[in-house]
Amino acid sequence: MSRAASRPGTDQGAGRWGATEVSVRHEKGLALDRVSFRASAGQVTAVVGGDGAGKTTLLRLLAGALAPDSGVVRRPGARQTGYLPARSGIYPDLTVAENLAFRAAGYGLPAAVARERTAEYLERAGLAEARDRLAGQLSGGMRQKLGVIAAMLPGPELLVLDEPTTGVDPVSRSGLWWLITRAAAAGSAVVLATSYIDEAERAAWVLALDGGRELAAGTPDEIVAGVPGTLREARSRPAGEAGRRAWRRAGRWRVWEPPGAAAAAGPPDEVIQPDLQDAVTIAALARELAGAAA
Amino acid sequence: MWAMIVKEFRQVRRDRRTLAMMIVLPILLLVVLGYAASFDVPTITVAAAGPQASSVSGLLRAPFSVVSQEPDQGRDWAQNQLRDGRANVAVVTGGSRPEVLIDGSQLFAARATLAALAKLENTVSPAGTTATAAVASPEVTVLYNPDLNTSDIMIPGLAGVVLVFIGTIITSLGVVRERQSGTLEQLAVMPLRPRDVFLGKIVPYFAVAAVDLAIVLAVGIAVFGVPFRGSPAVFGLGALLFLFVTLGIGVLISSVSQNQGQAIQLAVMTMLPQVLLSGLIFPLSSIAIGVRWIAYLLPLTYFNEISKGVMLRAEPLGPLWLPFTCLAVLGAVVVTAATLRFRRFLAPSRVRSA
Numbered sequence: 144m145s146r147a148a149s150r151p152g153t154d155q156g157a158g159r160w161g162a163t164e165v166s167v168r169h170e171k172g173l174a175l176d177r178v179s180f181r182a183s184a185g186q187v188t189a190v191v192g193g194d195g196a197g198k199t200t201l202l203r204l205l206a207g208a209l210a211p212d213s214g215v216v217r218r219p220g221a222r223q224t225g226y227l228p229a230r231s232g233i234y235p236d237l238t239v240a241e242n243l244a245f246r247a248a249g250y251g252l253p254a255a256v257a258r259e260r261t262a263e264y265l266e267r268a269g270l271a272e273a274r275d276r277l278a279g280q281l282s283g284g285m286r287q288k289l290g291v292i293a294a295m296l297p298g299p300e301l302l303v304l305d306e307p308t309t310g311v312d313p314v315s316r317s318g319l320w321w322l323i324t325r326a327a328a329a330g331s332a333v334v335l336a337t338s339y340i341d342e343a344e345r346a347a348w349v350l351a352l353d354g355g356r357e358l359a360a361g362t363p364d365e366i367v368a369g370v371p372g373t374l375r376e377a378r379s380r381p382a383g384e385a386g387r388r389a390w391r392r393a394g395r396w397r398v399w400e401p402p403g404a405a406a407a408a409g410p411p412d413e414v415i416q417p418d419l420q421d422a423v424t425i426a427a428l429a430r431e432l433a434g435a436a437a
Numbered sequence: 438m439w440a441m442i443v444k445e446f447r448q449v450r451r452d453r454r455t456l457a458m459m460i461v462l463p464i465l466l467l468v469v470l471g472y473a474a475s476f477d478v479p480t481i482t483v484a485a486a487g488p489q490a491s492s493v494s495g496l497l498r499a500p501f502s503v504v505s506q507e508p509d510q511g512r513d514w515a516q517n518q519l520r521d522g523r524a525n526v527a528v529v530t531g532g533s534r535p536e537v538l539i540d541g542s543q544l545f546a547a548r549a550t551l552a553a554l555a556k557l558e559n560t561v562s563p564a565g566t567t568a569t570a571a572v573a574s575p576e577v578t579v580l581y582n583p584d585l586n587t588s589d590i591m592i593p594g595l596a597g598v599v600l601v602f603i604g605t606i607i608t609s610l611g612v613v614r615e616r617q618s619g620t621l622e623q624l625a626v627m628p629l630r631p632r633d634v635f636l637g638k639i640v641p642y643f644a645v646a647a648v649d650l651a652i653v654l655a656v657g658i659a660v661f662g663v664p665f666r667g668s669p670a671v672f673g674l675g676a677l678l679f680l681f682v683t684l685g686i687g688v689l690i691s692s693v694s695q696n697q698g699q700a701i702q703l704a705v706m707t708m709l710p711q712v713l714l715s716g717l718i719f720p721l722s723s724i725a726i727g728v729r730w731i732a733y734l735l736p737l738t739y740f741n742e743i744s745k746g747v748m749l750r751a752e753p754l755g756p757l758w759l760p761f762t763c764l765a766v767l768g769a770v771v772v773t774a775a776t777l778r779f780r781r782f783l784a785p786s787r788v789r790s791a
Contacts, residue, residue: 179443207625220628221627249628
């Protein structure tokens with residue numbers, strides 16, 4: 144019997160994993176405040192947000208490393224959940240191959256399957272040459288890749304990856320993404336946390352968190368389409384109240400005008416189409432302004 | 438330099454455990470050692486056998502204290518009293534000369550007995566009265582350790598110290614390492630039961646400790662000529678129980694430590710009293726009662742009794758029931774506590790929602 148099935152606060156969903164209205168308290172308040180979220184098989188779902196947004200807490204819930212104080216977490220059993228914790232979960236004093244062998248045995252993978260997958264994933268991740276090196280001696284990017292393939296090894300229904308690409312060079316990042324999309328193509332529901340919003344654009348579904356609360360959720364297109372008001376690009380920061388709704392991006396200024404707001408006086412500017420990063424920034428800004436007004 | 442001093446003090450202040458250790462440990466050590474550090478044997482227990490058994494207590498003064506008298510019993514009974522640890526000395530009357538049997542495995546009691554007997558003879562002989570007849574030139578036999586070798590009594594105990602070392606320090610490091618490398622969380626979500634993780638953690642150390650024990654014994658026997666007179670099976674059972682307790686303590690320590698430094702500190706704090714108070718160095722009977730109770734909470738105290746009893750006196754399982762039971766109880770308590778603590782990391786979902 145799976146561990147999850149016997150656990151209160153979780154239930155088995157049919158191919159669809161996630162959380163409903165979950166809250167997690169810690170000493171300083173709420174780490175997660177009634178967050179809902181879903182992950183579908185064969186898709187990559189991204190959880191985005193800055194430091195302290197609650198991404199890791201949500202992923203730990205999904206992986207089964209933490210239980211919610213309230214709400215329901217839907218996850219498969221431990222045998223069907225692959226997890227890359229924020230600190231990679233790799234033993235630095237074991238070799239690459241030994242790490243994978245331990246993971247395979249821990250998940251009860253048949254030896255032949257384990258051998259086959261290990262060889263294939265090492266090859267795909269570009270780690271075949273490093274199989275006998277101690278994991279502690281690998282570069283940051285290589286160690287992350289090892290963490291990802293270790294989490295993929297059991298062929299889990301739910302693959303939970305906490306910031307798999309943070310601190311990884313661009314070449315390794317694309318290698319990692321190749322692995323991640325492959326896991327999704329093989330039928331896993333992949334949930335990953337990232338602080339890079341451009342990465343989240345590749346995901347089928349995005350949850351943006353801020354201070355433990357949901358900021359925006361949906362497909363990247365839905366989130367972008369849902370941006371209220373107008374976004375303009377300006378050469379310099381507008382003066383006055385509009386300045387509080389402006390932020391710098393790629394050497395220029397973005398100014399957001401809520402629905403019904405008067406266009407800012409100042410240098411001529413042009414209306415632009417927001418992207419996911421703009422949409423998340425605007426959502427955070429709107430919440431901040433609403434909080435200030437209240 | 439001032440910046441460095443301030444930084445260091447700030448760090449020390451944050452590390453409460455080190456701070457407590459720096460302040461409390463010296464006081465604790467002084468008090469414990471002050472009461473414990475004594476080789477003087479206040480009482481020497483005597484078992485008397487033979488027709489004149491009842492008159493023996495009249496003849497012996499402090500530190501001797503007759504704990505049993507059996508006029509109908511003979512030398513075999515007397516020797517069994519020593520073997521089973523019921524008395525330090527046995528007096529067998531009824532022959533042409535009384536025979537005094539001394540348990541050489543209780544080194545300090547044996548030495549004190551020899552000294553006291555010599556004094557007794559000196560004070561009694563000049564008077565030349567009838568009392569002398571009973572005491573005069575008793576036949577003294579030191580059993581189990583006739584030459585009163587220190588190594589004979591130290592090595593069975595040292596075997597225990599080696600096991601404490603492996604069991605506590607090495608095991609505590611093994612688990613805390615998982616926490617420091619961030620792999621404990623990975624273990625927590627893997628489809629492993631807490632019991633599997635617990636046993637998987639201690640079995641390798643168990644095996645290493647068993648090999649170490651065999652080496653210590655082999656060296657003790659081959660190099661130091663320590664006898665092994667009793668049953669290896671009884672000894673093995675004792676070692677097994679003792680290891681179980683010690684490894685459990687190791688896991689318990691690591692489950693309450695955040696890093697390897699803390700684990701080592703705690704491990705040393707449990708080892709120190711074991712080495713000092715378990716009867717290995719200072720005889721238990723010499724330790725003041727206010728401190729002696731600590732000894733009865735320490736697994737090494739019981740292992741010491743078992744290993745000395747089995748190796749030197751060929752003590753069988755029966756009379757050793759008390760140390761065996763105490764070890765089993767300690768083991769159950771420690772392993773339960775360690776498993777419960779372990780669960781908090783390994784099945785956090787279950788614990789939080791409970």
